[in-house]
Amino acid sequence: MTIVQVALDVPVDRLFDYLAPDADVADIGRCVHVSFGNRKCGGIILAISHASAIPHNKLKAVSFIDRDTPALSTSLLKLFEFCSSYYHHPIGQVIANGLPTLLRNPKHQATNQLQHNQEWVLTETGKNIGLEDISSRSKAKRNIFSKLLENGVITAETYQAMTPYVRKQLRELANLGWVAQQASSFQKLPFKVTSSFTPTTEQQHAIAKILAHTDTFTPWLLHGITGSGKTEIYLQIAATLLAQQKQVLVLVPEINLTPQLEAVFRQRFPTTLLVSLHSGLNHTERLQGWLHAQQGKAGIILGTRLAIFTPIPKLGLIIVDEEQDHSFKQQDGLRYSARDLAVYRARQANVPIILGSATPSLESYQLARSGRYQLLQLHTRAISQATLPTIRCIDTRTAPVSEGFSESILKALDQSLRQKQQSLVFINRRGYSPVLLCKSCNWIATCGRCSSRLVVHLRNQQLRCHYCGDRQSIMLTCPQCGDPDILPLGHGTQRIEATLTKQFPQANILRVDRDSIRQKTAWRTILNTIHRGEADILIGTQLLAKGHDFPNLGLVCVLNADSSLYSTDFRAEEHLFAQLMQVAGRAGRAHIHGTVLIQTEFPQHPLYQALTQQDYAAYAQVLLAARKAAYFPPFSYLAVLRAEAPELSEALTFLKQAADTATTTEEYDSIQLFDPVPAYMVRLKGLERAQLLIQAASRKRLQIFLDDWYQKIITLPVRGKLRWHLDVDPLTI
DNA sequence: AGCACGCCGACT
DNA sequence: GTCGGCGTGCTC
Numbered sequence: 001m002t003i004v005q006v007a008l009d010v011p012v013d014r015l016f017d018y019l020a021p022d023a024d025v026a027d028i029g030r031c032v033h034v035s036f037g038n039r040k041c042g043g044i045i046l047a048i049s050h051a052s053a054i055p056h057n058k059l060k061a062v063s064f065i066d067r068d069t070p071a072l073s074t075s076l077l078k079l080f081e082f083c084s085s086y087y088h089h090p091i092g093q094v095i096a097n098g099l100p101t102l103l104r105n106p107k108h109q110a111t112n113q114l115q116h117n118q119e120w121v122l123t124e125t126g127k128n129i130g131l132e133d134i135s136s137r138s139k140a141k142r143n144i145f146s147k148l149l150e151n152g153v154i155t156a157e158t159y160q161a162m163t164p165y166v167r168k169q170l171r172e173l174a175n176l177g178w179v180a181q182q183a184s185s186f187q188k189l190p191f192k193v194t195s196s197f198t199p200t201t202e203q204q205h206a207i208a209k210i211l212a213h214t215d216t217f218t219p220w221l222l223h224g225i226t227g228s229g230k231t232e233i234y235l236q237i238a239a240t241l242l243a244q245q246k247q248v249l250v251l252v253p254e255i256n257l258t259p260q261l262e263a264v265f266r267q268r269f270p271t272t273l274l275v276s277l278h279s280g281l282n283h284t285e286r287l288q289g290w291l292h293a294q295q296g297k298a299g300i301i302l303g304t305r306l307a308i309f310t311p312i313p314k315l316g317l318i319i320v321d322e323e324q325d326h327s328f329k330q331q332d333g334l335r336y337s338a339r340d341l342a343v344y345r346a347r348q349a350n351v352p353i354i355l356g357s358a359t360p361s362l363e364s365y366q367l368a369r370s371g372r373y374q375l376l377q378l379h380t381r382a383i384s385q386a387t388l389p390t391i392r393c394i395d396t397r398t399a400p401v402s403e404g405f406s407e408s409i410l411k412a413l414d415q416s417l418r419q420k421q422q423s424l425v426f427i428n429r430r431g432y433s434p435v436l437l438c439k440s441c442n443w444i445a446t447c448g449r450c451s452s453r454l455v456v457h458l459r460n461q462q463l464r465c466h467y468c469g470d471r472q473s474i475m476l477t478c479p480q481c482g483d484p485d486i487l488p489l490g491h492g493t494q495r496i497e498a499t500l501t502k503q504f505p506q507a508n509i510l511r512v513d514r515d516s517i518r519q520k521t522a523w524r525t526i527l528n529t530i531h532r533g534e535a536d537i538l539i540g541t542q543l544l545a546k547g548h549d550f551p552n553l554g555l556v557c558v559l560n561a562d563s564s565l566y567s568t569d570f571r572a573e574e575h576l577f578a579q580l581m582q583v584a585g586r587a588g589r590a591h592i593h594g595t596v597l598i599q600t601e602f603p604q605h606p607l608y609q610a611l612t613q614q615d616y617a618a619y620a621q622v623l624l625a626a627r628k629a630a631y632f633p634p635f636s637y638l639a640v641l642r643a644e645a646p647e648l649s650e651a652l653t654f655l656k657q658a659a660d661t662a663t664t665t666e667e668y669d670s671i672q673l674f675d676p677v678p679a680y681m682v683r684l685k686g687l688e689r690a691q692l693l694i695q696a697a698s699r700k701r702l703q704i705f706l707d708d709w710y711q712k713i714i715t716l717p718v719r720g721k722l723r724w725h726l727d728v729d730p731l732t733i
Numbered sequence: 734a735g736c737a738c739g740c741c742g743a744c745t
Numbered sequence: 746g747t748c749g750g751c752g753t754g755c756t757c
Contacts, residue, residue: 011734016757037756054757
């Protein structure tokens with residue numbers, strides 16, 4: 001009797017046994033189709049055995065084993081298993097989260113074949129043809145041909161990205177016998193390793209150090225100020241490993257940033273197949289990219305956090321850009337940290353990993369200080385003429401502020417306009433105003449489903465909840481006392497836009513926030529507008545702060561950042577510092593000197609002191625000391641058990657029950673269970689939430705405790721609409 | 734998660 | 746008399 005143990009996408013952390021007479025160990029890691037209950041679903045075979053604890057008459061036979069798609073490698077399966085046990089999430093759901101859905105879909109079996117990739121090259125005839133032999137009126141043809149002359153190849157991927165019209169032009173060139181198709185291969189031609197500028201001595205030093213240890217697990221923390229050329233280091237190291245026929249995995253925080261880094265890598269490695277994996281792809285695209293990676297055809301795998309689950313047989317290097325970014329941690333379902341899993345994977349594959357950041361997370365920084373990670377520092381900007389921006393605080397206790405702006409900021413904006421330089425006004429608040437207040441009875445517009453205030457959006461005269469998305473029409477009179485004297489309080493991007501439009505009627509003002517780039521193409525369009533210099537003043541939220549290069553940007557103004565200074569979130573300060581460093585770093589990246597002006601009521605606060613000095617290390621010391629005193633990460637390890645229910649009391653009761661089941665013997669003396677408390681945002685989307693914090697002296701102790709406790713929690717009765725989850729290494733508590 | 738089974742209220 | 750509400754429990 002041969003039995004396969006199958007992981008299925010169900011919230012039960014166990015494998016299911018099926019009869020499979022013809023299966024053997026080679027089928028481990030293969031996709032299998034089974035009937036489960038009264039439905040059909042796909043799963044992954046994780047083990048083979050010859051006996052089952054399930055009564056024989058209850059066992060069903062598998063309906064199909066997909067032997068056409070290569071099995072998942074043992075190392076990938078180990079990653080899934082680690083992820084499942086570390087984050088306490090059912091193995092089947094971990095795998096489902098990490099694989100393209102099409103892979104398991106019984107209906108799409110045929111599409112699992114890798115589309116045969118054809119690339120285009122010049123024929124012998126074609127090599128004797130010059131650009132001048134093509135009519136100057138056929139612009140598209142000329143473009144294609146010059147690309148071929150330059151790179152020698154049009155990769156299958158590039159071809160895929162072409163419009164039907166351009167493809168037709170290419171086929172016409174083929175009809176002339178100048179170009180021909182051939183099966184694509186991975187890195188056939190040498191690629192350009194040169195770049196337009198020579199590395200600084202700091203960069204050279206960092207590159208040399210990393211290159212000395214490319215064949216073994218070495219975690220590098222690359223701490224480089226904004227504009228110091230971290231990307232150039234990534235490229236140089238990647239070049240070396242690609243030349244060794246190794247694959248490189250690059251993780252970036254956000255989908256907005258993938259096109260940018262993708263373009264840089266494509267340009268530098270035009271003949272290397274690059275696959276880009278992020279949530280914006282459709283199922284087919286994602287499957288194709290995944291298969292290219294799995295079969296070793298893709299040299300570069302670039303993507304957001306989900307890309308950490310890509311099978312990469314010849315993995316030679318992992319790069320995590322902006323490693324401190326919170327979007328590496330998934331915030332629902334499987335709450336994994338792609339950055340932490342990346343370190344696990346690098347260790348597993350015995351390859352180097354580069355964690356890059358201008359403001360490293362305190363966790364990584366502490367690991368570097370303690371010698372677990374190797375610290376590499378870049379203190380100077382890569383472009384020799386580029387200097388660090390001047391950062392200055394404007395004390396709003398003494399400087400009068402009108403409509404959100406102090407006099408000096410308006411003056412600076414005016415001067416920047418005269419100098420024909422771009423400015424950026426940073427305000428981390430969407431909408432027109434964050435509060436709608438009744439002057440006579442102090443009523444404030446709040447969301448009915450969340451414990452949040454509604455934000456005024458002047459467009460459509462709406463009030464919106466930024467937490468649940470609810471929207472309603474703005475009222476004309478106070479719903480509590482009927483007074484018509486209700487007014488918007490505080491400033492959001494839209495109000496700032498209105499003020500600046502009035503103040504500088506001659507300027508081109510461009511607002512960039514989630515509301516203004518809702519359409520898919522808008523982001524590209526906006527970046528183009530900025531780069532063409534058609535915007536004088538940019539108004540933006542953090543969307544604009546991340547990773548973009550605006551060469552003509554000289555002035556950055558930060559309007560209202562204090563709000564997160566005295567927050568309950570223990571990471572708020574770290575986060576604010578990183579964000580302000582990042583937005584300050586947008587100024588003066590190329591040949592103009594940057595100025596950053598920050599309006600604050602607390603110019604003496606250590607955060608602003610460190611920021612004006614641009615001294616990450618000094619501030620990290622301050623924060624680390626505070627974390628140590630408070631016994632917070634990286635000096636302790638956390639997990640949070642959260643529950644939500646229609647009534648807060650139900651959530652609290654569940655957590656209390658869970659706490660009661662926890663073993664509290666000496667064995668766990670380094671574990672602290674706190675009392676269940678209401679969450680900071682108690683109400684969210686019509687549910688009330690509570691949480692219970694677990695603090696531990698070591699990661700290992702925490703894991704041992706959670707292993708035991710989790711097993712007990714899953715047996716607790718769950719009544720009604722109550723939902724709970726465990727968050728290991730939570731970002732916010 | 735789905736999906737069934739199962740036991741109580743307002744309807745053709 | 747039945748349609749359907751969602752509480753409980755199982756899926757190899």
